[in-house]
Amino acid sequence: MTAINDIVTAGQYFLVITVELVILFIGISFLVGLIREYVPEEKIRNILTSKHRGVGNIFGAFFGSLTPFCSCSTIPILVGLLDVGVPFGIAYSFLIASPLLNPVIFFLLLALFGLVPTLIYAAITFSIAVISGILIERAGYARYVKAVTLEKSCCCECSGEPSSETSVHKTRFANSLTFAFTLFRQVVPYLILGAAIGAFIYGFIPEELIVAVAGPDNPLAIPVAAVIGVPMYIRAETIIPISAVLLEKGMGIGAIMALIIGGAGASIPEVTLLASIFERRLVAAFVVTVLGVAILAGVLFQILASEGIILT
Template sequence: MSDKWVDTIKTFSVITVELVALFLIVAFLVALVQRRVGEKRLQLWMGGGTYVAPLKGILLGSVTPFCSCSTLPMLMGMIKAGTPFTGAAAFLIASPLLDPIILGVIWMLFSWQIMLGYAVVTFAATMLISLAWGKAGLERYVRRVKVSAEDHDDSPWQGLRREIEPAWNQSWSYFRPLAVPLLVGVSVGAVIYGAVPESFLMSVAGGNALWAVPLAALVGIPLYIRTESILPIGLALTSAGMGLGPVFALVIAGAGASIPELSMLSSIFKPKLVMAFVGSVFTVAVAGGLIMPMVA
């Protein structure tokens, strides 16, 4: 076995542990917040008119620095609480793409002007996509979220000490149906990660040709690009000669969707909605890749 594959196995073993831990921690905190605030108040807060609900979803996503996989427990909490579909959809798309960490990385890697342009493009695209999902009635492709008995407990807040156990049980009820899809997705992602060298990315999506942008987005979707990896990947690709547009398309696609996330989403969304999500992330990635060079 080559050193690259040994490193790949080690890297994705660590990623698996991190994703499981992060999912459970986020799900536990979401459960605590839901039990403290109450589903009705949460539903009212996330509600609003045609444009207000997705705007709230985008704002919530922009202040929650989650990777694409760790948005799912909060998404499940929103679905369970009955929040508007457009708001949940906007959160799903915005959370991994508009969080403060990725904006800061883009500022460091390029400039504040490009970071601002990226934020505007991603914000507008997320708003339009969430509205389009609502208009198309894609909510009917959301699976019923299986919940535990604690999820139906509408009793008043009993204090932090008493609420820890039911909140933890609720987090496990969220995680159990996603455990196998997560492991399958990470395994497939590890194979792709180990089999796709940087030279291949340069050969298929290098330069500044227009066709390189959608191709880079297409290549980026199966990859699992962690937030802390975006800076070195971007620097390496730009140093090797890849154009600004393809780099942005690759980063947006890799950060917004991945094989592990899509595998886990299949437990929440029916296939048509999973495909709509992939198409939406691809659209945002291509739009960003085409517009960013103009901003620069």
């Protein structure tokens, strides 16, 4: 009878969390699609190219936070930024912020963890993206970027017949919907996988086991979670619903944040792609940056939770 109850509980959780995540993801992706339509990539490149260091890093991290892309999309954009003359440090701030702080991650965290943890997460990742971009350029790591260029192509706005303003807005609206559903089709397997794993943990894994292995009283839980997360290919859309269950089961919020940052920030495919444009020393610096952010954020979150500032 207990097994049947566990199955029912897991099934109910799976259905509820899947529906919530699907609706949330499509809505967020549509809004991001509108941003992409009204603030095209070429305009972003022009803004970043014209900015001085420091201010440019802030803009780089900001624009990185608007891109709900996996590494397969982030790396080509990075190459494009470097190709048009965006300073390396600014492009690096974009690289750090893009996988760690984008609208999809932000709103999923907001829905599952609440406002305060989400804002703290955003402040940490944004600050590190800006600071790491400034420091890595000052350290001279730009010399470890390989010579990679992209073929120039005409943007869609420079061809075709002039359209009325109403027609342009309708086209952009339609493009945003297409973007949202295209992105959804790419991500839906990861959402379902995350919800399924979360449902299994919710229904079948004892709380005592999770607390013993990764609870807040285990001093090694945060660095271990960060190290495990870095080489794993876990999209944020997968790990965040899993993390919500792990938190409810007793896993420390510090370890959860370390796992999210490690998994989203430096997956194996991303590191592999970076190796095609960065020399090994720069790739290592990137992985160390992500690992450092994961551990720092994890420790800070655990301290804030222990002080009662973050409710878990």
